[in-house]
Amino acid sequence: MNNISKTNSTSQNIIDVEQKSLVSVDGESVLETLERADIDVHFNCREGFCGVCRTKLLSGSVEYKVEPLAFIDDDEILSCCTVPTSNIKIAINY
Amino acid sequence: MKYTTFNQKTIDTMLEPMFFGNSVNVARYDQQKHPIFEKLIEKQISFFWRPEEVDVSKDRVDFSKLTEAEKHIFISNLKYQTLLDSVQGRSPNIAFLPIISLPELETWVETWSFFETIHSRSYTHILRNLFSNPSEVFDDIVVNEEIKRRASDISKYYDDLIFATQLYQSQGEGTYELDGETHVINLRELKKLLFLCMNSVNALEAIRFYVSFACTFAFAERELMEGNSKIIRLIARDENIHLTSTQHILNLWAKGKDDPEMAEIAVECADQAREIFLTAVQQEKEWAKYLFKDGSMLGLNEEILCDYVEYIANQRMGAIGLKLEFESKSNPLPWMNNYLSSDNVQVAPQEVEVSSYLVSQIDAEVSADDFGDFDL
Numbered sequence: 001m002n003n004i005s006k007t008n009s010t011s012q013n014i015i016d017v018e019q020k021s022l023v024s025v026d027g028e029s030v031l032e033t034l035e036r037a038d039i040d041v042h043f044n045c046r047e048g049f050c051g052v053c054r055t056k057l058l059s060g061s062v063e064y065k066v067e068p069l070a071f072i073d074d075d076e077i078l079s080c081c082t083v084p085t086s087n088i089k090i091a092i093n094y
Numbered sequence: 095m096k097y098t099t100f101n102q103k104t105i106d107t108m109l110e111p112m113f114f115g116n117s118v119n120v121a122r123y124d125q126q127k128h129p130i131f132e133k134l135i136e137k138q139i140s141f142f143w144r145p146e147e148v149d150v151s152k153d154r155v156d157f158s159k160l161t162e163a164e165k166h167i168f169i170s171n172l173k174y175q176t177l178l179d180s181v182q183g184r185s186p187n188i189a190f191l192p193i194i195s196l197p198e199l200e201t202w203v204e205t206w207s208f209f210e211t212i213h214s215r216s217y218t219h220i221l222r223n224l225f226s227n228p229s230e231v232f233d234d235i236v237v238n239e240e241i242k243r244r245a246s247d248i249s250k251y252y253d254d255l256i257f258a259t260q261l262y263q264s265q266g267e268g269t270y271e272l273d274g275e276t277h278v279i280n281l282r283e284l285k286k287l288l289f290l291c292m293n294s295v296n297a298l299e300a301i302r303f304y305v306s307f308a309c310t311f312a313f314a315e316r317e318l319m320e321g322n323s324k325i326i327r328l329i330a331r332d333e334n335i336h337l338t339s340t341q342h343i344l345n346l347w348a349k350g351k352d353d354p355e356m357a358e359i360a361v362e363c364a365d366q367a368r369e370i371f372l373t374a375v376q377q378e379k380e381w382a383k384y385l386f387k388d389g390s391m392l393g394l395n396e397e398i399l400c401d402y403v404e405y406i407a408n409q410r411m412g413a414i415g416l417k418l419e420f421e422s423k424s425n426p427l428p429w430m431n432n433y434l435s436s437d438n439v440q441v442a443p444q445e446v447e448v449s450s451y452l453v454s455q456i457d458a459e460v461s462a463d464d465f466g467d468f469d470l
Contacts (some may be wrong), residue, residue: 046436050338051413054413069344071341
């Protein structure tokens, strides 16, 4: 589901979001990268169970740090508990 | 179809729908149609807490210093929270358990309701500390018009489903005349009632609770009533899990991953589901008006709270595939996230505002070195 891959990348991945390109620091969740760039994102629990940080994954792959419990569609990820395993393109407002 | 507490038939639960299939017999979790419910049970149980572990004694001093308008906000809010958990502590059990067909879902509903009873007990814990006789507060819940109006809307969908299920399980399908009212009972109608009830519960967990949380945390933002806020933070974390479960159920139906008839009903009753949500939004806005009738409090007023209702309604409606109804905007109460994030509940126990400080923090390790300077 949701392109979970086991690639253990130590290289820096790029997150493309709303005409911005952000560099993901190793081990940082997608949500943390977005917050560092002052992008207005929604979140609550930061632990994968509330689903407020639902984000559309347009391309690329991510890995879950904890198992997501919130309902997400097949093309969605929870930014609070995923780490990019490749360069990714995401949409926040959709 | 009569309900049985131990169905003697051999059933393959992997082929059963969530509701209105065969009643459950063996409480087994080795094979699961929808494993998400067991994961939610595990998560919920890992959150276990007891109200008595949270010290609310400082709140009494804070409360005596509040203005009359603030006291009205605080107490009315607590009354409303008490109402919500009174309903939620019993209704999922009574409405859903007799019609559930999957063991993992049955146990989830029982776990869910049990946690709501912890919440109910914690309101008494809070009020006992604030008043020498809290019965006046509790007594008002059933006579206060503002609260009653909400109560009837919240319980209506449960009551309709429960009544129809009782007729169905005792009399079977048919048309019945009772007290001058005609009731048409068939499985399709029952499923519709279930769908509407689940939407109403979802709106309750998604919107109604959060309006009350915002009021509680607005006091905590001013470093007031912090004991109360610690308890409500634990409650909010639980409610978040409950909300996730109703979102799962609604999405499993809508996406055709459970009972195909429920997928049809989801389309057929989509407007009613939307209406249930919008009614909850409207009622919460009216509630905000009532809360602030004597004056606002620092950091929160009717307008901001109504903005928050719309903000949160958009998110919650999006989560169950409904069209967003309100203009999208950023979070009008950004500090809410500090109270709703699970991180803050679990780490840094030395921080006084962290709710887990008093829960499971007893250090029972004693090493020989601890007795180093101990002489007899």
